[in-house]
Amino acid sequence: MAAQTLVAFAALGGSAISLVWLERQNAALPCPAASRWHEQPPLVIVDAGHGGHDGGAVANGVIEKNLALDIARRLKRELEAAGLRVRTTRDGDVFLPLEDRAAFAAKHGAAAFVSVHLNTDGEGSDAEGIETYYAQAAPLMSRQLATKPAGSADFAAVVQRMTCMLTKAQNRGAKARSYAVVAQAVCPAVLVECGFITSETESVRLKRESYRDQVAIGIAQGVALFLQTQPSQTRLLATTVK
DSSP: OOEEEEEEOGGGTTOHHHHHHHHTOSSOOOOOOGGGSOSSOOEEEEEEOOBTTBOOOEETTEEHHHHHHHHHHHHHHHHHHTTOEEEESOSSSOOOOHHHHHHHHHHHTOSEEEEEEEEOSSTTOOOOOEEEEEOOOOTTSOHHHHTOOSOHHHHHHHHHHHHHHHHOOOEEEEEEOOOHHHHTOSSOEEEEEEEETTSHHHHHHHTSHHHHHHHHHHHHHHHHHHHHTSGGGOOEEEEEEO
8 A cells, every 4th residue: 555755845945955865765756747846847958968070989889979869858858747848959960069058058047957978988898887977166266167056966966866776777976077068057067977888788778768768767857856955946745655
């Protein structure tokens, strides 16, 4: 017999406390239904890495730009199913400079930015797993970085946790790294390395549509749960525990 558990995020605001709670959960939580977003839903920018003449990494019959675009499209679908508004930096095989991708979020007043990539460690390497990067602003960095909203570290932590729980992939952690595409974003931003295409076994999984769906669902759940902790989106999240 199913029991209803109410998780109160309202009092937590955007603090790390609510995300620590999520880190301790043993099962993935569902994305909220569209009706759960109050007023206008937050806008999420989904960025498929590389594109056009920049193919990214190539290994085991996989071209990074193509797989990144496929996962980004699936992520867009999942986020929209959760009631969020979504814009993509690219929806085709085109090249966009990194600064243009980051500026896209500012132009549209986004609440969150997610860049989708695939990882490499040398052809034939046995390195596997998912890792999520965020930029940690420092006081002496550029004006844009110094005014960057807090929250990217928490954002990365919850996206990493949810995606690994859904896919059962090795959890390589959330890490601070000043990649331009996230460092220049003016909203909480993460770059998700969705797996190693240089690993023979992981590249096989990534070639399966069902697995890419799981990656997209996991990222979407992390995005939705993070946005629920933001001050303008506080609410009670009802989940079913069987």
